[in-house]
Amino acid sequence: MxxxxxxxxxxxxxxxxxxxxxxxxxxxxxxxxxxxxxxxxxxxxxxxxxxxxxxxxxxxxxxxxxxxxxxxxxxxxxxxxxxxxxxxxxxxxxxxxxxxxxxxxxxxxxxxxxxxxxxxxxxxxxxxxxxxxxxxxxxxxxxxxxxxxxxxxxxxxxxxxxxxxxxxxxxAEKFQQLLVRKTFLDLIREYDYEGAVQVISGNDLMLSKKKKGKLHHELDNLIKSIKTQNLLPEVENSEFDVSQRTILNAYLLISLQAKRELNTEVLIRVKNFAEFIVEMYLDKNYNGLIVRYDGKPYLNIEGFEDVVLKLRYSLKKAGNELNTDRYLSLPLYAEIIRIIQPDSSLLKLIDKVNGVNTFRNQVAHGFKSINMKNSRVKDLAETCWMLLLIVNDVDEKWRSYFEDKNKVFKEMVGY
CATH class of the missing domain: 3.40.50.10770 (Hypothetical protein VC1899 like domain (Restriction endonuclease-like))
Structure with missing residues (x-):
């Protein structure tokens, strides 16, 4: 049969x-x-x-x-x-x-x-x-x-x-090679670099040993960075300072997850990304407003009494109390920015991220499934790019980092 x-x-x-x-x-x-x-x-x-x-x-x-x-x-x-x-x-x-x-x-x-x-x-x-x-x-x-x-x-x-x-x-052997090559290119097109490596590892791509070795090396370095959150090679070799390299790398990984439609990962990471951005911004423009203990950020009540006073009043109107003993998180950062720069583009972007914060917590802590119609996940990668521009003067080329990588991989196999 x-x-x-x-x-x-x-x-x-x-x-x-x-x-x-x-x-x-x-x-x-x-x-x-x-x-x-x-x-x-x-x-x-x-x-x-x-x-x-x-x-x-x-x-x-x-x-x-x-x-x-x-x-x-x-x-x-x-x-x-x-x-x-x-x-x-x-x-x-x-x-x-x-x-x-x-x-x-x-x-x-x-x-x-x-x-x-x-x-x-x-x-x-x-x-x-x-x-x-x-x-x-x-x-x-x-x-x-x-x-x-x-x-x-x-x-x-x-x-x-x-x-x-x-x-x-x-x-036919030639068809096998062509199919391997097509599958490799399909996986690259979907940004599945680990799958692409697995496909070429045991199959013939009609490449010389030297070219195949170089392709493996490039993909392996990329996969290692993605898996471990190490800096991507081009980011590590950039002229940005440590914080700028860190946040640029974080943006690229979020954008990759968005391209692969790993929406849960994007949703969970975007809050931490926005918090890092705000801290960089406040450290640069309001030095001393944030103090750190055991690596966690707290509001400095000394020297910023007017901000603290307005923040207490704002929170009290909303039925909340300011607890200066708690470390800062994105919702409180939004209130701080609302006081010191109420018309800033930063505030508008933070509010976008805070708009999905409740749902983000349900996904992260309650394992809730994502309803794409309600989560607005598709817009979050773009929001991250706009946040990045506030603290880092990055060239537009970084937005197409993985598309450019894919182009290189395709050229390496003669596509």
Whole structure:
């Protein structure tokens, strides 16, 4: 028995009047059984997938949904996907005669895991990639996920006898190299540098030993900085002072997490980032207003009596009391700035961060899930950049730091 094992991507089941990868493999190979491995995100389109598969003329496959559902937070993790998909494929391979894998649907990490399993499993496995109808990138072509499935099926140009078969079997060494290279570039495009290193570690990128070593070195240095919060190499070699380098590095890591849609990390970090900015600003412009004990900032009540008096009054109006024995945090910093510079751009930015502080605490301390419609996480990286400009005269080039890095990595593999 031939069994197709496939995850589900945004291009499934039909996109731009043509088969998505899953539907096209089923149409071309006609396996007796199709095992669909869903992520939480793709479950909602299951009925559409089944209807599309059943629309193939004179074809009646057994369609099975695997009992394991991949979490949305895991679909971007190569190691996790390799572990999960290996178990699934091995289980079906014990009872099925021949396994077919879909190498085109879903995230680059899932595709990379499928590809790796195919190359090293030693099982009776065949794998297929599906070219786009135009044999070019899908970039810019809208998804059809919200359209009526019956209309999509009726307008599907592949749903005929003389359709153009776009299957490419993973069996040639050159294709293997090209697929590794494509997967590497997809991971780089998604800023998944660790996944990119894992892909090239055991595979051929058609590079000389020297070039591959240099690529490894560049990626390893970048990954180490991201994992440990060490200064990124370009930041460490900049002419900024220690505090400016620290906060610039913090901004870059927050911007990277925002690009990767690691929204919980962004939400948790942004408050600390804003506090660091305010402390730098006050140290420079109101020297002595903040004093530190055991590394924590406190309000200096000596020499700033007028600020303290106005702060007590402001807090009392809001039903709160000023406790000078407590170390300072962002909400209190906002009140201090409101007193000394009520019309400053700094205050407006702090208020933006404080606007998500309650939700941030629920996420950080109560493990609350993020509702993207309510959290305003997407705006926080931009807010961090504006905060950074207040204390650090940084060039605009730093905003595109990771895009520029990606460009270098692409050039290193000849893209």
């Amino acid at each position: 031939q069994t197709l094992i496939s995850c589900v991507g945004d291009t499934d089941p039909i996109r731009n009047f043509y088969d998505g990868p899953l539907l096209h493999i089923a149409r071309g190979i006609r396996p007796e059984k199709i095992v669909i491995v869903h992520s939480e995100r793709s479950q909602e389109k299951h009925d559409n997938i089944v209807q599309a598969l059943n629309s193939i003329p004179d074809y009646y496959p057994e369609i099975v949904t695997d009992k394991r559902t991949i979490k949305n937070t895991d679909i971007f993790l190569f190691d996790k996907m390799f572990e999960v998909l290996s178990k699934i494929i091995q289980e079906y391979a014990r009872s099925e005669e021949e396994i077919i894998l879909n190498l085109t649907s879903a995230t680059p990490q899932i595709i990379s895991a499928m590809f790796s399993i195919n190359r090293i499993s030693g099982l009776n496995v065949r794998a297929y990639q599906v070219a786009t109808p135009s044999n070019t990138s899908n970039e810019g072509i809208k998804h059809n996920n919200q359209q009526d499935i019956q209309q999509l099926i009726e307008s599907n140009k592949d749903n005929r006898k003389d359709y153009n078969n776009r299957l490419i079997e993973d069996k």
